[in-house]
Amino acid sequence: MESPYxxxxxxxxxxxxxxxxxxxxxxxxIPDVARDLNIYPGKLGHPGLRSLMAEREQDxxxxxxxxxxxxxxxxxxxxxxxxxxxxxQPGDRVVMEQSNYPGTINAYRALxxxxxxVPLDGHGMRIDALAETMKRLHDExxxxxxxxxxxxxxxxxxAMMPRSRRLExxxxxxxxxxxxxxxxxxxxxxxxxxxxxxxxxxxxxxxxIYVCSLSKIFAPGVRLGYLYARPxxxxxxxxxxxxxxxxxxxxxxxxxxxxxxxxxxCDRANAALKDKRDAMLSALEAHLGxxxxxxHPVGGLFIWVRLxxxxxxxxxxxxxxxxxxxxxxxxxFQLGNESVPYLRLAFGFPAVKDITEGIRRLGESVDQVTx
Amino acid sequence: MESPYxxxxxxxxxxxxxxxxxxxxxxxxIPDVARDLNIYPGKLGHPGLRSLMAEREQDxxxxxxxxxxxxxxxxxxxxxxxxxxxxxQPGDRVVMEQSNYPGTINAYRALxxxxxxVPLDGHGMRIDALAETMKRLHDExxxxxxxxxxxxxxxxxxAMMPRSRRLExxxxxxxxxxxxxxxxxxxxxxxxxxxxxxxxxxxxxxxxIYVCSLSKIFAPGVRLGYLYARPxxxxxxxxxxxxxxxxxxxxxxxxxxxxxxxxxxCDRANAALKDKRDAMLSALEAHLGxxxxxxHPVGGLFIWVRLxxxxxxxxxxxxxxxxxxxxxxxxxFQLGNESVPYLRLAFGFPAVKDITEGIRRLGESVDQVTx
Numbered sequence: 001m002e003s004p005y006x007x008x009x010x011x012x013x014x015x016x017x018x019x020x021x022x023x024x025x026x027x028x029x030i031p032d033v034a035r036d037l038n039i040y041p042g043k044l045g046h047p048g049l050r051s052l053m054a055e056r057e058q059d060x061x062x063x064x065x066x067x068x069x070x071x072x073x074x075x076x077x078x079x080x081x082x083x084x085x086x087x088x089q090p091g092d093r094v095v096m097e098q099s100n101y102p103g104t105i106n107a108y109r110a111l112x113x114x115x116x117x118v119p120l121d122g123h124g125m126r127i128d129a130l131a132e133t134m135k136r137l138h139d140e141x142x143x144x145x146x147x148x149x150x151x152x153x154x155x156x157x158x159a160m161m162p163r164s165r166r167l168e169x170x171x172x173x174x175x176x177x178x179x180x181x182x183x184x185x186x187x188x189x190x191x192x193x194x195x196x197x198x199x200x201x202x203x204x205x206x207x208x209i210y211v212c213s214l215s216k217i218f219a220p221g222v223r224l225g226y227l228y229a230r231p232x233x234x235x236x237x238x239x240x241x242x243x244x245x246x247x248x249x250x251x252x253x254x255x256x257x258x259x260x261x262x263x264x265x266c267d268r269a270n271a272a273l274k275d276k277r278d279a280m281l282s283a284l285e286a287h288l289g290x291x292x293x294x295x296h297p298v299g300g301l302f303i304w305v306r307l308x309x310x311x312x313x314x315x316x317x318x319x320x321x322x323x324x325x326x327x328x329x330x331x332x333f334q335l336g337n338e339s340v341p342y343l344r345l346a347f348g349f350p351a352v353k354d355i356t357e358g359i360r361r362l363g364e365s366v367d368q369v370t371x
Numbered sequence: 372m373e374s375p376y377x378x379x380x381x382x383x384x385x386x387x388x389x390x391x392x393x394x395x396x397x398x399x400x401i402p403d404v405a406r407d408l409n410i411y412p413g414k415l416g417h418p419g420l421r422s423l424m425a426e427r428e429q430d431x432x433x434x435x436x437x438x439x440x441x442x443x444x445x446x447x448x449x450x451x452x453x454x455x456x457x458x459x460q461p462g463d464r465v466v467m468e469q470s471n472y473p474g475t476i477n478a479y480r481a482l483x484x485x486x487x488x489v490p491l492d493g494h495g496m497r498i499d500a501l502a503e504t505m506k507r508l509h510d511e512x513x514x515x516x517x518x519x520x521x522x523x524x525x526x527x528x529x530a531m532m533p534r535s536r537r538l539e540x541x542x543x544x545x546x547x548x549x550x551x552x553x554x555x556x557x558x559x560x561x562x563x564x565x566x567x568x569x570x571x572x573x574x575x576x577x578x579x580i581y582v583c584s585l586s587k588i589f590a591p592g593v594r595l596g597y598l599y600a601r602p603x604x605x606x607x608x609x610x611x612x613x614x615x616x617x618x619x620x621x622x623x624x625x626x627x628x629x630x631x632x633x634x635x636x637c638d639r640a641n642a643a644l645k646d647k648r649d650a651m652l653s654a655l656e657a658h659l660g661x662x663x664x665x666x667h668p669v670g671g672l673f674i675w676v677r678l679x680x681x682x683x684x685x686x687x688x689x690x691x692x693x694x695x696x697x698x699x700x701x702x703x704f705q706l707g708n709e710s711v712p713y714l715r716l717a718f719g720f721p722a723v724k725d726i727t728e729g730i731r732r733l734g735e736s737v738d739q740v741t742x
Contacts, residue, residue, distance in 0.1 A: 012409040019405040026397035026624075034390040037592030038383040038720060074445045074594075077615040090460075107613035221408030221619030223445075242478035244448040248592030250620050253397075349409060 005358030045072030153300030287363025416443030524671030658734025
């Protein structure tokens with residue numbers, strides 16, 4: 001599906017991709033790492049990238065992060081899956097945002113996990129609903145193995161959970177001695193506003209597990225994510241890793257490229273992504289303003305669009321495809337795949353002019369289907 | 372543990388590592404793949420490397436291999452683990468060689484799999500014992516989910532299963548409608564003698580699953596392996612993959628490096644590895660000839676050494692470590708970690724002179740402990 005109007009997947013911006021600098025990084029990194037490439041990487045992976053990602057965390061969160069407690073993974077999805085593999089048996093429960101990333105939903109479903117959804121509002125997971133859910137599961141004698149939250153630029157809603165609500169979430173977690181798994185894969189894809197702290201920076205208990213990535217600030221094709229957890233939790237997670245370790249070649253090249261310019265790189269990438277977000281918001285206003293409403297995300301790669309209540313989604317999908325426009329249906333993001341009058345638009349990859357034209361076409365499709 | 376006499380791990384030969392050519396490959400590959408790096412790789416991965424690995428299989432086996440049925444993985448261990456995750460539930464049984472790779476043993480144990488061992492002789496898994504085992508498990512109402520075999524340069528024994536025995540194995544598998552998982556991770560690390568066909572080349576049933584790797588013919592740090600299976604088996608395996616796909620950067624660079632010179636690369640690497648194997652065999656003859664016996668592998672990276680029957684392995688390990696010599700204990704390779712008077716020596720990474728000196732020291736350690 002090669003369309004200029006493909007808004008279905010959370011890919012990154014090829015226009016700001018630093019091809020020449022990445023070539024230079026490879027030229028410098030490969031001779032340095034040549035000997036180490038012949039050695040198995042161990043369960044933690046390339047020490048240089050672990051140090052750099054520990055710095056990234058320390059710079060953002062202002063707390064010390066030990067690179068020996070940071071585990072490189074094949075993208076953050078390996079980490080999200082590994083956590084569940086390590087902590088759950090089939091039939092176990094996990095509490096998570098009611099609307100969520102289909103990759104996580106599919107992974108946890110395949111593992112036989114019962115996903116218990118908590119509704120969201122504009123600030124992320126609702127704490128009143130979380131508390132009720134935790135009480136109910138506890139009363140039923142089957143508390144969740146962990147609370148999974150994507151509190152920063154939540155996928156698909158774009159919601160950012162403020163600091164105060166994070167503290168409330170931790171209070172509920174403490175009441176039930178629950179493990180909190182924070183997926184911060186969109187962390188640092190930041191356009192404006194506050195950067196509330198990560199949960200591990202608010203709670204130094206070993207019940208905190210944190211997941212992050214290079215897929216969104218750099219590119220998914222380098223397949224580098226990481227998880228951060230302290231012993232003994234760290235050891236529980238590592239005991240379930242059986243892929244003989246993460247990618248040394250990719251890690252060495254990325255360490256060389258990002259070293260000394262991580263935040264400058266993020267600033268460049270984010271400025272261009274913000275323009276794309278703005279172009280999509282303007283086009284939505286111009287072409288869907290009379291029929292739909294949508295999120296105004298301050299980071300991340302997605303806009304979550306609420307469609308007219310009784311719209312025929314199959315018809316909309318067909319009409320849009322007729323115009324070469326693609327999106328992700330809201331049902332894909334529901335824990336039970338329930339049909340909802342929503343769609344998710346990804347703005348990272350397409351060019352600004354294609355965003356403008358594609359959303360115009362999408363508006364036509366909505367008008368056509370609702371006429 | 373940085374010792375010149377580290378014979379514990381199956382690392383590759385840094386002396387033949389093509390640093391300059393890999394830099395050149397990265398310089399050419401990165402601009403070509405820049406746009407694609409911004410896109411999620413899908414469950415199969417980089418089409419170029421899949422085509423090249425399909426050619427590798429076709430060249431070796433003489434049968435057509437469809438690149439659309441070949442799945443790139445994070446090293447072959449991700450494939451070995453994925454197969455069990457997709458086909459087994461905790462408590463299920465798998466039949467496999469009695470002496471096996473610790474990574475596989477640990478992975479399958481963590482998955483709750485009951486590993487049922489089949490004894491080996493100099494030609495690999497014994498078919499009489501396999502047939503008895505299959506009958507017993509069948510009679511017990513709990514047949515294995517698959518037969519896992521590392522028939523080429525078996526780890527740790529180095530055994531090569533001849534064609535005739537492969538056909539016998541397939542006959543037993545057919546009798547019980549069993550899935551065969553061939554792990555050919557040492558395939559093409561070939562020094563001399565026959566190259567019997569892979570199981571999939573002897574049996575075109577969709578019960579065949581094949582696993583291979585770049586870790587041994589190139590280097591483990593590129594973390595690239597693959598599995599090959601045809602639908603509907605392929606779909607069963609892909610349904611359990613949840614890491615958002617394999618590494619595009621690493622695959623693109625390797626495709627550029629190996630393209631057009633895969634077999635020339637293997638010839639160069641294997642010639643140097645053969646010298647190391649020969650150096651280790653000579654040193655064993657010189658320094659352990661009066662007390663031990665060992666395998667004479669025609670490929671792969673290991674020699675399997677039988678020690679005097681009642682040797683104190685803790686004492687030997689300590690005496691060797693005193694001399695900065697490291698090896699892998701035989702018990703690590705037993706499905707139940709039973710103590711056995713064996714050790715495994717890896718000859719890929721150390722220099723020839725260090726192999727000679729290290730084995731001399733090992734001989735001293737054996738003499739000291741058995742004195």
